[in-house]
Amino acid sequence: GESVGLHLPTLSVQEGDNSIINCAYSNSASDYFIWYKQESGKGPQFIIDIRSNMDKRQGQRVTVLLNKTVKHLSLQIAATQPGDSAVYFCAEKYRGYSTLTFGKGTMLLVSP
């Protein structure tokens, strides 16, 4: 719900702009990464994933970039729309484990 957005970093963009949401992950041994979108009052929804043997992966209007050197992950959203307004979470999977560790999230606000 709306309380999830408290204390989160916020990115504000205009409709039609490209958005870039960043995520610093913690474990250099992580071998899988995933982005989720959470709209107000709903559960997280899968956007895109990437394995550590890749640098880039593209989906529909979204691109995930992985920089293992600096342990950085980014989600690029092309032609951002008001419906993209949500909290975005990255998550990592440590090698040898089967569970995901989630980041704290970034709120994306898109103005018409």
Place this chain on the structure above:
Amino acid sequence: EAQVTQNPRYLITVTGKKLTVTCSQNMNHEYMSWYRQDPGLGLRQIYYSMNVEVTDKGDVPEGYKVSRKEKRNFPLILESPSPNQTSLYFCASSHNPAGGTYEQYFGPGTRLTVT
């Protein structure tokens, strides 16, 4: 429709009164998990289950119990709720991660308030 359902969606209770939050999925997923979400802390895993009768602790298991008697159901039990368990709870499911997929499907959430 493929989905994860949780009940109740909202619950206000008092300290010490046992409660159960149910979770059910209709996708024949092996893996199920419970998370709590708190402002500023993100999603933290409580318990997970790789398959029927197999459960493991996540990052914040204290004060919670789970069971996995059937593949589709994964209830979360609070034997003696306390105010610090006031939170937004999510159930999630996925195919067996050993198959290389970790995409989890989340339920709509249960907002629990313990007074």
